[in-house]
Amino acid sequence: MRFTPQKPSLFGETLESLKTQIEAAGYKGFRAKQVMEWLYKKRVDSWDAMTNLPKDFRAWLDDTFILYPTAPVIDKRSNDVTQKLLLELEDKSLIETVLIRAPQTGVGQENSRKTVCVSIQVGCAYGCKFCASGLAGFRRNLMAAEVVSQLMHICRREDAHTDRAREEIASFDNIVFMGMGEPLSNYDTLVRTIRILNADWGLNFGARRITVSTSGLAPQILKLAEEGIAVRLAISLHGATNEVRQQIMPVNKKYPLEELIPAAKAFQQRHGRMLTLEFILIEGVNDSMEQARELAKIARELHAHVNCIPYNTVEGLPWKRPSVPRQDAFVEALRKAKVSCTIRREKGHDIEAACGQLRLKTEKERSERA
Structure with missing residues (x-):
């Protein structure tokens, strides 16, 4: 639409x-x-x-013109360091924007490192089996203004209680296109948005502090590599073999690992930056030691860092996260294989911070009241 x-x-x-x-x-x-x-x-x-x-x-x-094409509906802060905005668009669609704080030793929470996770579509058409974003289907692509304004809402909120805005234009450290939607399927908006953010008349935000996450659209990865914007690339891998990946990521049927890995490698060689492989750990699906060994091979070939993420429970989906000992064993197997690896423990569960959860809950409540 x-x-x-x-x-x-x-x-x-x-x-x-x-x-x-x-x-x-x-x-x-x-x-x-x-x-x-x-x-x-x-x-x-x-x-x-x-x-x-x-x-x-x-x-x-x-x-x-109008100024803001998005209006805050809900502003929730979790018991940890996560804040989520639910924003309404002109057509009454809902999108989510998340601010994640990473406290650092010796500084207050408001001056910690801050990452903003933005959405680029209303819903998602790619149907990853573990994700809430696609449960209500795909509605439409966002326009650049609807993406940029998400970041400006965060800036205005952070301005109210931080001095950083006096020193830098942006009130945060990193931007990640990891919210609702597949960034590379809304390619023109993605590139226009990055150029606006990067421009000295815009947010003057360095492209190297922007991460684009993709479920694996190989042709667009190659296209993005040639745009001349040195963003970071994160691949939502979630399965280290085609057999496992296809269980939870339908996109793998169109762009299997044999096509995805060379595209990611070409991007890495073009920009000379370490890639990130996102790997959501799901009990009984991709948390085996065999998957860890195969993942290590891919990570070494791509010169990639692996970000392990224990599954964030979504109502209506059957998946479970592995036990903490099993999570730790998976990560330890990667480290023994000389792979750079971190495990990202859950943040924001009390405010439905996983992609699409708060939107899905709010749309359900609206439908029940109608």
């Missing part, structure tokens, strides 16, 4: 596209840079706050 907004959002414009429209309307092109400064550096949420712009120009902006 394709969605056409009543008016475009400024967050989807580049400096050049905005300048072109401003000049076509009879105003001076330099106003574009002033507008971008109000958006990204001063983070205003109204036209009247743009006080150095003429009133007639502000009126034109109001007639032509």
Whole structure:
């Protein structure tokens, strides 16, 4: 489904596209840079706050654009260090954005390292069997403005209680495209969003602090490698053999490991950065020592770091996480095989922080009230 907004959002414009429209309307092109400064550096949420712009120009902006194409519905903070925003779009669709804090020794929680996990689609069409994002099906792709505005909501919230915004434009350290949706199936939006975030007139956020996660769309991995944007790449592997991977990831039928691994290797060689292999540990499915051995082979070939993630329980799905001793044994097998590896213990369970959980719960509640 394709969605056409009543008016475009400024967050989807580049400096050049905005300048072109401003000049076509009879105003001076330099106003574009002033507008971008109000958006990204001063983070205003109204036209009247743009006080150095003429009133007639502000009126034109109001007639032509909207500011935020997303509106917060729920803002939940977990008992650990996770915060989730549920955002409503113009068509009443819901998406999720998660802020994950990683406390560091000697600093307060608000000054810890912060990673923002953004969504790029409403739902997901790829049907990974362990994920809540696809349970309600795929609705539509997000536009760049709807992705960028997720990050700006986080910036505005962090600005309220941190001094970092005075030193850097962004109020967080890393951006990961690991929320709802498959980033590489919304390719044009992904690239446009990254360029807006990366631009000095935008968030001026380094591409090397942006991670794109994919379920394994091999042709788009190769295409992204040639874009000239040095993002990090994470592969949602979750199975170290085709037989196991196909049980939980239908995409593997189209792009099996024989096609995915060479594409990932080409990306790694093009950018010279260590890849990440995401591996959700599911009891009785992919937590065997045989899978650990096969995973180690892939990781060594790709010069990749493995991120093991014990399964986050989702209502309505049958999967279970392995016991802690079995998780530890899996990780230890990787380390003995000389593979760089971490295990990411669950965060945000009390606020349904797994991809799609809060959206699914809210949509169900709305449907019951209708």
